[in-house]
Amino acid sequence: MRVNLEILSSAYLLGVKSIELPHIKELVPHMMTRRRLTKAAKICVELLNRVEHFEGGRILCGSAFGELETTANILNAIDKEEPLSPTDFQNSVYNTAVSYLSILYHNQNEILTLSCGDKTALNVLKAGALKALDGDTLLLLCFETLDIAGIEQVNHCIDYLESGVALVVRVTEREATLKLQKSELKGVPNSISEMLHVAQNAPQLESSIIEVNL
């Protein structure tokens, strides 16, 4: 089945190391809340602030490696026989970032998180296309936050250690105007690549529509 998605709005963030988020204090003014957010949650907050046409609704999010910093904190604490931080543990699940979005913006809709390795962004688009058949507008997100101590021991190909993409989509009967393919930018995680390509190219088109093959 082929489903065409209209890209109503898009945004992306890329950081060779850590992404700077200068507006996060304004976006999450309550300090204690802001301190609990993971970097991925902050990236998602910033992305949500940058897109238009999404006033709450269903969200699909993808990440190949999820909350790597809290996962590493937990592993290192176990290795050193130190107590685990309860906050690190509750923030280690793959749906942490979008759960904070739901809390901050009182979004009580369906929110799902996928993790499919290099196919993550493509699968977020597929899942988004399937859900969009119901006729609503969805927010699609993907992110990676790999900027942790020692990442060079396992990372040999990703230059942009922090990244995030947001697309606001709805189903359309109109013809595709943008080919679904990987981003031409070298060094970005494969897990965000197709969504990044859409976000990089959609703003230049009068009408941005992609064809998703389920």
Added chain:
Amino acid sequence: MPTNSVYVNCFESVCCAGESSEALFEAICTHQSGIKSFSEFIPNKSIALGKIEKSFSIESLLAFTCKKVLAQSSLENFENTLLVVGSSVGGMQMSENIFLRDHHYQNIDPKLHAIDAIAHMLSKHFTFRDDISFSTACTSSANALGYGYEMIAKGVYESVLVVGIDTLSLTTIRGFDALGVLSSHTCQPFDVKRDGMNVAEGIAVLLLENKPQPTSIELLGVGNSSDAHHMAHPSPDGAGALSAMQKALHCAHIAPSEVGYINAHGTGTQANDTSEACAIESLFGAHVPVSSTKSITGHTLGAAGALEAIICVMALQKQILPPNTHLVEPENKTLHFVHEAKAHSFRYALSNSLAFGGNNTALLFGLPQ
């Protein structure tokens, strides 16, 4: 949008309470818990966990369980089947073992660390048309079932293999210990004296198809919601769980009074059970039999949704209500808890899954229409 019917045609599971689904259902009905005490996971502390008894490699046990499902089915292979995985930790156990041995990350294979490590393992044994993996903590495999339902209902696939899996890892055991929610004995969901949950491991595999077999149970509805309340605590009034159950019933066009059994999430923690009982009471009152089966299986985390879906399917097939073992004095005095397995004529069963982040999923199963 045309809607196809979705049938659970084959299934199999492995957990601490049974190496097959039949053994598991027997254990539930006869109160034979698989939970045991272990002292090697947390220094100077004994905790009760659900560990699969026989020594196994995840890959071989997972592949074996999927082969059993394929053998039950009318399929020759999975080449036209979508694989949908639900897991909260994926390959974390392997990464932990390597890191705690080496004290560095160098020998960790990223492909075998993340959630899609499960799909990667299965790709060595089977060919699927496509695969997708969900990770939403303890609702992971319930959401995998929901996605499989949608793929068939909307006519994209004729068959979907749903795999729910999580293995015991130090990350989850010590993490839940840090939150202060682990019990040192078998959990007592919904009891006034409950003092926590039992982390457990499990594999549950279900084949969903658009055509029924003689023993099929229909997956009729799926409901999703978000609490929008707190990362680790459910909303006290159970509003999120209530919304998910209402949506599942609405999706299936079923009235609350028609539901004959609810398999509750019922972890045995103070917060979960009070909140969920409140939600069930507000929608169903005292009429619908309710039980949690986690005092037998433990909480298999990302696998729990799929494992408890199998329990609901078997309850419908056998027309037996599974009991809530170790429930002596219910905290909620209104709900109709099932204390002993009993024959009961019923048409619909609801399974609840609730997770960190306030992620809620309810699945409605029924005898074929």
